[in-house]
Amino acid sequence: MTISEVSKKFDITADTLRYYERVGLLPSVNRTPSGQRDYDDKDIGWIEFIKCMRGAGLPIEVLIEYVGLFQQGDSTIEARKELLIEQREILREKLEAVQATINRLDYKIDVYENEMVPFEKKLKHNDQVDE
Amino acid sequence: MTISEVSKKFDITADTLRYYERVGLLPSVNRTPSGQRDYDDKDIGWIEFIKCMRGAGLPIEVLIEYVGLFQQGDSTIEARKELLIEQREILREKLEAVQATINRLDYKIDVYENEMVPFEKKLKHNDQVDE
DNA sequence: ACTTGACTTGGACCTAACTCCAAGGTGTAA
DNA sequence: TTACACCTTGGAGTTAGGTCCAAGTCAAGT
Numbered sequence: 001m002t003i004s005e006v007s008k009k010f011d012i013t014a015d016t017l018r019y020y021e022r023v024g025l026l027p028s029v030n031r032t033p034s035g036q037r038d039y040d041d042k043d044i045g046w047i048e049f050i051k052c053m054r055g056a057g058l059p060i061e062v063l064i065e066y067v068g069l070f071q072q073g074d075s076t077i078e079a080r081k082e083l084l085i086e087q088r089e090i091l092r093e094k095l096e097a098v099q100a101t102i103n104r105l106d107y108k109i110d111v112y113e114n115e116m117v118p119f120e121k122k123l124k125h126n127d128q129v130d131e
Numbered sequence: 132m133t134i135s136e137v138s139k140k141f142d143i144t145a146d147t148l149r150y151y152e153r154v155g156l157l158p159s160v161n162r163t164p165s166g167q168r169d170y171d172d173k174d175i176g177w178i179e180f181i182k183c184m185r186g187a188g189l190p191i192e193v194l195i196e197y198v199g200l201f202q203q204g205d206s207t208i209e210a211r212k213e214l215l216i217e218q219r220e221i222l223r224e225k226l227e228a229v230q231a232t233i234n235r236l237d238y239k240i241d242v243y244e245n246e247m248v249p250f251e252k253k254l255k256h257n258d259q260v261d262e
Numbered sequence: 263a264c265t266t267g268a269c270t271t272g273g274a275c276c277t278a279a280c281t282c283c284a285a286g287g288t289g290t291a292a
Numbered sequence: 293t294t295a296c297a298c299c300t301t302g303g304a305g306t307t308a309g310g311t312c313c314a315a316g317t318c319a320a321g322t
Contacts, residue, residue, distance in 0.1 A: 004298070014299090015281055023279095034288060036299055056232035060279070081243040088236040091229050098226050101187035105219040112212040135268070145269090146311055154309095165318055167269055191309070 001039040009044075010051055017047070024064050025050060027071065057094065058087055132170040140175075141182055148178070155195050156181060158202065188225065189218055 003014045020026045021037075026046055030038045039047070046067070053063055066083055069076040134145045151157045152168075157177055161169045170178070177198070184194055197214055200207040 002298080013281075016279085018300090019280065032288095034299085036288080052232055052235060054279095055228045057229070058232075077243060077247055081240060081247075084236050084240050084243070088233055088240065091233050091236070095226065095229050095233065097186045098188070098222050098229065101183055101189075102219055102222050102226065104183060105215050105222070109212060109215050109219065112208060112215070116208055116212075133268080144311075147309085149270090150310060163318095165269085167318080185309095 001044065003037050003039070006039050006044070006047060010047055012047070012051065020047075020050065020060075023060065025060060025067060027067065053087075056091055058091075062087060132175065134168050134170070137170050137175070137178060141178055143178070143182065151178075151181065151191075154191065156191060156198060158198065184218075187222055189222075193218060 001009075003017055006012070006017060007014045017026070017037075021029055026043065029043050030040060032038050050063055054060070062083070066080060069080045069083065132140075134148055137143070137148060138145045148157070152160055157174065160174050161171060163169050181194055185191070193214070197211060200211045200214065
């Protein structure tokens with residue numbers, strides 16, 4: 001799979017895909033004899049994983065560390081698990097914060113709705129007075 | 132209230148508070164005769180609001196716009212409401228993404244837990260073989 | 263009056279995560 | 293074989309959101 005195909009498939013720019021590779025987030029992408037990237041299923045899997053994790057806000061550094069551990073084989077299983085648990089905890093806190101803010105916006109929007117009723121009434125009243 | 136008191140109260144550095152003011156996010160903070168900031172209840176209210184919104188990831192630009200609308204008075208109530216509705220929608224999507232990623236991490240962590248059982252068994256087996 | 267600690271400003275600097283560009287190589291259809 | 297779209301690299305530039313610093317002012321205690 002070429003870089004532009006992957007780019008379209010995941011809606012990630014080719015520049016970003018090259019950047020990911022450069023920083024060690026996407027190691028060992030195969031090349032065609034002429035040097036062009038040729039993504040295989042394993043690469044696609046990583047990209048899909050990275051897209052999901054980045055979409056939730058995990059820092060690239062953390063993902064690089066995870067990839068690095070993965071490449072070191074079975075001896076890092078425990079470390080990888082700990083890393084994921086730690087990130088999950090951070091995401092749980094983020095979820096809480098986002099939910100709390102949504103609740104607050106719900107309330108504020110509701111107040112605006114109800115504040116507009118007397119506001120519109122006032123406008124109507126003024127219209128009547130003018131007539 | 133002095134800047135350091137506000138800083139402690141909300142766990143926001145004084146530099147950040149000044150930065151917020153500079154970019155127009157916290158307009159019209161009163162000063163003492165000697166020119167030092169003296170935050171009042173209204174300021175405190177805004178800071179608390181900003182902290183909550185920033186904590187959920189709303190961009191500063193959007194908050195600046197909201198503050199600006201607010202200062203223009205009642206005629207912007209509808210616009211403010213629309214702005215909040217739009218941001219709420221974005222937060223809902225973020226919530227979805229974070230939740231989906233937590234679920235995925237739950238699954239991966241679970242796999243690691245179960246992958247480690249045979250891994251440890253293997254270790255134990257080796258131990259027995261060695262003895 | 264002097265010290266100490268908090269406050270002021272303007273502006274430079276920093277980090278994360280891209281994003282863009284120039285200069286050049288490749289591949290395929292007419 | 294020429295045109296054209298697509299690929300390559302290294303490196304510079306961008307954006308958001310702070311963060312830090314120097315040089316100076318101010319306030320409270322001794």
